[in-house]
Amino acid sequence: MAAVQRTVIENGAVATVDARDTEYATGHVVIAGNRIESVGAGAAPGGLENVVRRIDASGHLVTPGLVNTHHHFYQWITRGLATDHNLFDWLVALYPTWARIDEEMVRAAANGSLAMMARGGVTTAMDHHYVFPRGTGDLSGAIIGAAREMGVRFTLARGSMDRGESDGGLPPDFAVESLDDALAATEDTVRRHHDPSADAMTQVAVAPCSPFSVSTELLRQGAELARRLGVRLHTHGSETVEEEKFCHELFGMGPTDYFESTGWLGEDVWMAHCVHMNDSDIAAFARTRTGVAHCPSSNARLAAGIARVPDLLAAGVPVGLGVDGTASNESGELHTELRNALLVNRLGAHREAALTARQALRLGTYGGAQVLGRAGQIGSLEPGKLADLVLWRMDTLAHASIADPVAALVLGAAAPVTASFVDGRQIVEDGRLLTADEDAIARATRDEARRLARIATGG
Numbered sequence: 001m002a003a004v005q006r007t008v009i010e011n012g013a014v015a016t017v018d019a020r021d022t023e024y025a026t027g028h029v030v031i032a033g034n035r036i037e038s039v040g041a042g043a044a045p046g047g048l049e050n051v052v053r054r055i056d057a058s059g060h061l062v063t064p065g066l067v068n069t070h071h072h073f074y075q076w077i078t079r080g081l082a083t084d085h086n087l088f089d090w091l092v093a094l095y096p097t098w099a100r101i102d103e104e105m106v107r108a109a110a111n112g113s114l115a116m117m118a119r120g121g122v123t124t125a126m127d128h129h130y131v132f133p134r135g136t137g138d139l140s141g142a143i144i145g146a147a148r149e150m151g152v153r154f155t156l157a158r159g160s161m162d163r164g165e166s167d168g169g170l171p172p173d174f175a176v177e178s179l180d181d182a183l184a185a186t187e188d189t190v191r192r193h194h195d196p197s198a199d200a201m202t203q204v205a206v207a208p209c210s211p212f213s214v215s216t217e218l219l220r221q222g223a224e225l226a227r228r229l230g231v232r233l234h235t236h237g238s239e240t241v242e243e244e245k246f247c248h249e250l251f252g253m254g255p256t257d258y259f260e261s262t263g264w265l266g267e268d269v270w271m272a273h274c275v276h277m278n279d280s281d282i283a284a285f286a287r288t289r290t291g292v293a294h295c296p297s298s299n300a301r302l303a304a305g306i307a308r309v310p311d312l313l314a315a316g317v318p319v320g321l322g323v324d325g326t327a328s329n330e331s332g333e334l335h336t337e338l339r340n341a342l343l344v345n346r347l348g349a350h351r352e353a354a355l356t357a358r359q360a361l362r363l364g365t366y367g368g369a370q371v372l373g374r375a376g377q378i379g380s381l382e383p384g385k386l387a388d389l390v391l392w393r394m395d396t397l398a399h400a401s402i403a404d405p406v407a408a409l410v411l412g413a414a415a416p417v418t419a420s421f422v423d424g425r426q427i428v429e430d431g432r433l434l435t436a437d438e439d440a441i442a443r444a445t446r447d448e449a450r451r452l453a454r455i456a457t458g459g
């Protein structure tokens with residue numbers, strides 16, 4: 001058996017994001033194979049064998065890799081459209097275009113979304129994909145293949161929509177699947193791609209899109225399917241006042257009560273947004289350990305409101321961060337969401353006490369790992385965990401004069417990534433991807449965006 005190879009990272013500041021928020025002004029991290037072997041103050045332990053690489057992290061902050069908990073990769077090729085709309089108007093404007101996507105478009109968009117996040121310190125990505133036009137190829141396979149090739153840890157949330165306009169839903173009928181097709185395809189995707197092991201690079205979740213685009217039966221049977229297969233559940237919830245009104249009109253109750261009635265609260269569930277939550281909704285999430293993906297930029301872009309993150313955290317609800325689809329957050333970056341989460345929440349009721357810089361970093365790392373059900377393996381720098389970590393450069397013009405490196409990362413300009421490791425493998429060096437050609441991806445996404453626009457306008 002070959003001896004395990006070690007990478008030693010020394011001389012940098014280290015924010016472990018462990019349970020006690022342990023930090024080292026100058027510390028080390030040792031990677032052995034795909035796991036973290038040691039983390040601590042000062043230099044690495046002496047006498048280590050099979051050290052294949054030593055990295056001098058002077059002038060850097062080392063953190064766990066960022067974990068994205070909500071995204072729609074395909075939207076990478078429909079950015080910059082419907083820029084002054086609320087959620088429902090924006091959806092209605094974009095559904096007809098989205099319904100024309102095919103496998104090549106989805107592959108290009110996945111590459112663009114993944115590349116943008118990976119070069120900004122994301123080591124675990126997720127894609128909530130819910131548009132499956134008939135006869136357009138293996139979209140799930142294309143997305144999973146893109147993540148695998150880029151070397152990013154990944155959860156595909158296999159989405160679905162079966163409530164078209166004629167059933168009182170928001171999407172046009174031609175953009176939805178049937179209940180049976182959606183369930184069968186979701187089960188097939190789990191069986192083909194979900195890896196339940198601790199080291200998994202690919203996992204699959206069951207993810208009907210939202211209360212206003214799926215039937216009650218799809219929610220109910222989707223929850224049963226996920227629990228039968230032992231995978232997690234994801235959807236959108238309580239995003240806007242319009243959604244709240246929709247639920248009251250159609251179901252006679254608010255979104256959280258509706259989710260509870262369909263089996264959609266639980267420690268195996270995480271939900272995007274959760275902006276419009278009253279105290280009893282928050283208590284229900286806390287009681288059931290239902291997780292939340294907080295997407296501050298998207299919520300601002302669509303004028304959805306400010307999620308009550310300080311109240312969710314105080315109640316004990318697991319909260320992670322999400323980019324959300326890039327048709328409602330054109331930047332596509334997660335490291336800037338650390339800053340936006342802090343700033344947006346300070347505009348809410350809790351003002352300056354809303355979130356600290358360290359809480360913002362925790363949302364983007366450990367909190368994300370919690371809502372993806374992987375807190376035992378990723379999200380903090382601790383011996384035995386998977387080696388997903390980032391070296392942020394802090395000694396250039398943008399950050400060199402900021403006293404506290406965690407404050408510099410969260411409050412300062414988007415920090416350059418000197419190195420990013422996933423599963424012990426380096427995928428970013430000096431802000432460039434080592435596992436993909438960014439320029440080729442940029443060209444492909446531009447071409448596919450133009451092709452989609454041509455098809456959508458009938459040209």
Ligand SMILES: [Zn+2]
Pocket residue numbers: 070071072236272324325
């Ligand atoms: Zn979303």
